Amino acid sequence: MLDLAGNAPRKSIHCRCQLTGLDRLAEGSLFRLNAVSERPLWLLDASPTHAARVLFVPPPSSGRSVQQ
Numbered sequence: 001m002l003d004l005a006g007n008a009p010r011k012s013i014h015c016r017c018q019l020t021g022l023d024r025l026a027e028g029s030l031f032r033l034n035a036v037s038e039r040p041l042w043l044l045d046a047s048p049t050h051a052a053r054v055l056f057v058p059p060p061s062s063g064r065s066v067q068q
Contacts, residue, residue, distance in 0.1 A: 001013060001046065001052055011052070013044070013052055013053070013054060014054075015033065015042060015044075015054045017033055017034055017040070017042035017054070017056075018034065019033050019034060019042075020033070020034045020035050021033070021034065021035065022044075025043075028047075029045065029046040029047045029048065030043055030044070030045055030046075030047075031043065031044040031046065033054070037059075038059055038060070039059055040056055040057060040058055040059050041056075041057035041059075042054060042055070042056060042057070043055040043057065
């Protein structure tokens with residue numbers, strides 16, 4: 001993690017996912033780390049109100065389609 005304002009040192013966060021991108025969601029501090037697919041979705045919550053964390057979203061149940 002890198003503070004673009006330059007006020008904090010760089011930090012690393014461990015993620016067990018395969019990164020395919022860094023897409024900001026809804027102009028906030030939530031970022032998608034991989035593409036939407038039939039596989040689990042990984043998100044980075046970089047909210048300034050708590051420590052940054054990586055979140056896991058399970059894949060859709062069988063028989064349901066994935067929409068981006």
